[in-house]
Amino acid sequence: MEQLKKMLGAALADAVARATAARGWPPVAVPEVTWEYPPEPSFGDLSTTLSFALAKQVRRSPRDVATAIQQTLDVDPALVAKVEVAGPGYLNVFVANGWWQGVLREVLGAGPSYGRASIGQGQRVQVEFVSANPTGPLHVGHGRGAALGDAVANLLEAVGYGVEREYYINDAGSQMRLLGESVWARHLEAKGKPVQFPENGYHGEYVRELAERVSAVVPGLADAEAEQAIPACAAQASQILLGEIEADLRAFGVVFDSWVSERSLYDSGEVEAALATLRAGGYLYEEGKAIGFRASDFGDEKDRILIRSSGEPTYFTSDIAYHANKIRRGFHRLINIWGADHGGYIPRVKAAIRALDHDPEILRVILLQMVKVLRSGAPVPMSKRTGEFVELREVVNEVGKDAARFLFLTRRSEAQLDFDIEAAKRQSMDNPVFYVQYGHARACSMARKAAEAGLPGPYADADLAHLTLPEELGIMKHLAIYPEMVLHSALAHEPHRVTTHLQELAAAFHGYFTKYKDSEERVISGDRDLSRARLAMVAAVRQVIANGLALLGVSAPERM
């Protein structure tokens, strides 16, 4: 498609030059020709508004300009059937059937790599996502982040970037201490010792079970001093939870390349080093016993405390060291996926990156809106404070990883997501996952039927000129646009475009199938050549659905 557009653009530029010269119009600068897909078949396959841009320069109406171009235009009839001037000056291009048919050969030739590109040129990109504190099990919101991060990573890989998936473990600081306090308190409770549960502690039921498991590993907890018991509980509990988090993610189909621990940044001296760099730059100041960073000098709305009066560093301090660490590792781009409630945090991280003398543009943060979980239309309450939330594990067990991942990726990240568990489980029209997967299964089924009928594949040598039904051309157009959809989706970090495109492709395919299945135009018919051409198209549909689902991390079943 890109190639076709490029050739047409060149032909148009050439036509403009000759048309203006022939008519004695002033010479014009031809802008880059942009193409769009017209809203209606009668407007052709591609359309450009080039004449609107030129009209002013030559002081003629867009319609006159368009007509002049159209009359002068010289294009290969193998590519273009006709060009029309329409409306106030659109140039509508009707692409030749042969060109669309050629797309099928491209798909079948490229196979799993159809849609891949090399624009990334191997540049290294890091995608950091999930990064949930190891203070509890992953919930549905984390699942959305996991699906998004993994899909963004897949997309970037598909267009030629070297991608690393990273999980940042917040295993230092006050949340860890709270976890330790909560676990210890539950243990003491279990031992019948009266305790006051920490005010902001973790109230979830899982903490009781955690306390049991921790006490099995750490002896003598009940009689220990708080200063020994709490860190021990925190360390053991977070290790157990981290193991569960990793297992849950694996079950969800998400595997990280690296896990970086916050504590390790302290142990290695990187936090100290980052502070020293900022101090040397004169970007730190004292406020009482606390130490702050002049973030407002770098675009943040206010200055930020790095070291509390108590001497404890804030979360931000290690995060500065963490981002310095990422940049040091040589990535060309850093992508962070955060919950929308961390949006206000972006300017201060960018300020820190700038203060450390790096370009803050290296960092791109994708903010993810909340997931509202429903069950048969009724909201399921979620609150980390009270420990009531729907765990990712439950959802994966109940609806499966495919449905969960696909549905998480049907919305833009900025849009809040309603996730209805009952609807996700339903294997019906409510459920776009099954619709798309069914398209794949149906194509596989047709290939099996064809083999039984003595028409086995491959079909790469079929005479594709037979494919001229409007539905067939429609399907081929979807296949043709797939690569640029992947490219846009990758560069914009928007996997939802993939789910949308796959639904459209599946709809075109299901519609085609049903319309002709009982007619003379059915795919597998008495006409051998025609059948093989159609089977080639079916094979291409199967391939593109499989490729698209792979980007989303969703399986493409051969039978359903």
Next chain:
RNA sequence: GCGCCUGUAGCUCAGUGGAGAGAGCAACUGCCUUCUAAGCAGUGGGCCGGGCGUUCGAGUCGCCCCAGGCGCACCA
């Protein structure tokens, strides 16, 4: 009060500055002796939150309102 995000069909949401604004669900009407009816075809349903601007052209860009969400810590 300030900042970011979001307002599109009854519901959930798509929609690269371009031509009667789309899909799924829900409602209604049809279609199974034949490649999977987990499907398909059709009908109804819209001041694209409001206003002003930029532009030949605005759901899309800018400004101002209105409504909702999230932030505005020596929490993360």
